Amino acid sequence: ESLLxxxxxxxxxxxxxxxxxxxTALNYPIEKLAKASxxxxxxxxxxxxxxxxxxxxxxxxxxxxxCGVDYFVSNGHKWASTPKGFGFLWVKANLTDSIHPPLISHxxxxxxxxxxxxxxxxxxxxxxxxxxxxxxxxAFGTSKVRMYQSTLLNQAMDLLEAEWHHHDADVMRIAxxxxxxxxxxxxxxxxxxxxxxxxxxxxxxLHFEHRIEAPIKLCNDQLYVRISSHIYNTIEDYxxxxxxxxRLSDT
Amino acid sequence: ESLLxxxxxxxxxxxxxxxxxxxTALNYPIEKLAKASxxxxxxxxxxxxxxxxxxxxxxxxxxxxxCGVDYFVSNGHKWASTPKGFGFLWVKANLTDSIHPPLISHxxxxxxxxxxxxxxxxxxxxxxxxxxxxxxxxAFGTSKVRMYQSTLLNQAMDLLEAEWHHHDADVMRIAxxxxxxxxxxxxxxxxxxxxxxxxxxxxxxLHFEHRIEAPIKLCNDQLYVRISSHIYNTIEDYxxxxxxxxRLSDT
Numbered sequence: 001e002s003l004l005x006x007x008x009x010x011x012x013x014x015x016x017x018x019x020x021x022x023x024t025a026l027n028y029p030i031e032k033l034a035k036a037s038x039x040x041x042x043x044x045x046x047x048x049x050x051x052x053x054x055x056x057x058x059x060x061x062x063x064x065x066x067c068g069v070d071y072f073v074s075n076g077h078k079w080a081s082t083p084k085g086f087g088f089l090w091v092k093a094n095l096t097d098s099i100h101p102p103l104i105s106h107x108x109x110x111x112x113x114x115x116x117x118x119x120x121x122x123x124x125x126x127x128x129x130x131x132x133x134x135x136x137x138x139a140f141g142t143s144k145v146r147m148y149q150s151t152l153l154n155q156a157m158d159l160l161e162a163e164w165h166h167h168d169a170d171v172m173r174i175a176x177x178x179x180x181x182x183x184x185x186x187x188x189x190x191x192x193x194x195x196x197x198x199x200x201x202x203x204x205x206l207h208f209e210h211r212i213e214a215p216i217k218l219c220n221d222q223l224y225v226r227i228s229s230h231i232y233n234t235i236e237d238y239x240x241x242x243x244x245x246x247r248l249s250d251t
Numbered sequence: 252e253s254l255l256x257x258x259x260x261x262x263x264x265x266x267x268x269x270x271x272x273x274x275t276a277l278n279y280p281i282e283k284l285a286k287a288s289x290x291x292x293x294x295x296x297x298x299x300x301x302x303x304x305x306x307x308x309x310x311x312x313x314x315x316x317x318c319g320v321d322y323f324v325s326n327g328h329k330w331a332s333t334p335k336g337f338g339f340l341w342v343k344a345n346l347t348d349s350i351h352p353p354l355i356s357h358x359x360x361x362x363x364x365x366x367x368x369x370x371x372x373x374x375x376x377x378x379x380x381x382x383x384x385x386x387x388x389x390a391f392g393t394s395k396v397r398m399y400q401s402t403l404l405n406q407a408m409d410l411l412e413a414e415w416h417h418h419d420a421d422v423m424r425i426a427x428x429x430x431x432x433x434x435x436x437x438x439x440x441x442x443x444x445x446x447x448x449x450x451x452x453x454x455x456x457l458h459f460e461h462r463i464e465a466p467i468k469l470c471n472d473q474l475y476v477r478i479s480s481h482i483y484n485t486i487e488d489y490x491x492x493x494x495x496x497x498r499l500s501d502t
Contacts, residue, residue, distance in 0.1 A: 087372070103354075
């Protein structure tokens with residue numbers, strides 16, 4: 001919140017908040033930050049970038065609106081397992097008339113829903129698949145999904161931290177565990193702390209040599225791997241990652 | 252060309268030409284019209300909307316550029332049978348730096364190709380399928396494809412005009428046949444000339460009752476059906492259309 005007050009002033013027009021940060025996988029208290037923004041000036045508009053939110057978070061737009069959120073954008077392919085190319089935009093009811101798509105197409109000038117309903121000759125098969133996908137997640141139960149994810153993430157982080165670091169001081173967590181959702185950062189072993197030039201080297205070797213897709217992140221001058229846990233992951237995946245990273249450390 | 256001179260003046264910045272009109276299925280002499288535009292003022296930019304061009308036309312961008320075409324846009328799903336959502340933009344080499352996508356995304360500020368290469372989280376499977384599709388059309392031979400299409404279109408227009416109109420004067424062609432590519436307009440029988448309110452009625456009944464997808468067009472106060480001929484069409488499709496329209500005429 002103090003960081004927010006450093007950057008947001010009464011003249012500020014728009015505050016953009018990450019719901020979850022991409023590089024550091026941290027959840028932000030957007031309700032609190034939206035409220036704080038409106039306290040600085042009630043005319044400030046608040047947009048939440050919820051790229052990692054769909055499925056990973058409960059989204060109560062009425063509650064978010066009451067906290068001062070005016071716009072919310074998300075995509076579906078990260079956690080909700082939609083096909084690529086699906087996203088959504090939520091806009092506070094009294095602001096819809098001021099929002100227009102960047103592409104002028106069918107329905108131009110006919111209001112919010114018409115203007116966004118069909119742009120160009122876009123393929124509609126992806127959005128048409130979404131109701132079936134939502135039924136799928138409802139049948140699974142989103143709270144069970146999240147419980148599985150967070151339990152597995154904690155186990156995976158415990159495993160990797162224990163395998164890669166002999167001393168607690170070497171773990172260097174970027175934040176307490178409770179700030180992570182289904183993603184977390186684990187510091188790479190000392191032998192792989194070779195600076196920013198090695199971000200892509202390690203990431204590509206994980207991908208091509210070990211068939212592991214996990215981004216390497218530079219954070220406070222240290223290299224971390226960002227791990228994710230979804231319902232199709234098991235602890236074996238992280239054991240595989242642990243070994244792969246150890247092998248890369250030896251070369 | 253005289254129509255062009257009525258609308259294009261020396262102060263004109265941009266001339267947008269249809270390669271093929273959607274409502275009337277007529278091919279325009281874009282080379283001639285582009286040249287004429289440049290003669291009015293060489294600074295006028297010419298954009299060709301080639302929505303119906305991919306596969307239906309030979310596209311020689313060097314030749315088009317020499318005629319004064321600066322930009323060319325097309326999509327692939329109409330004739331080239333690409334999945335929906337595929338389109339392309341061609342820009343004259345020395346103008347690429349002035350062209351930016353309406354969506355600011357990855358690659359912003361890194362030049363023409365980078366800015367257009369990946370917008371948002373778009374699904375790349377469609378463009379990745381295009382090389383295979385081009386191989387498919389090459390194997391078929393595009394000139395053979397077009398020969399089949401134009402032969403069939405002529406047969407279909409002959410058939411429908413003969414079935415629906417007893418007198419040549421009732422045919423009321425909107426243009427000589429040579430102006431049509433693989434699409435043409437055939438005037439509906441007298442009994443269905445019920446004005447603009449019936450455009451959607453007839454089109455929907457063709458679709459829902461007869462499983463025929465063919466748009467009805469109002470042209471010079473007369474109703475026409477726009478028929479298309481592709482390699483998956485046979486003369487039986489138009490016999491089916493002929494009967495369907497006759498049945499609608501009786502109700």
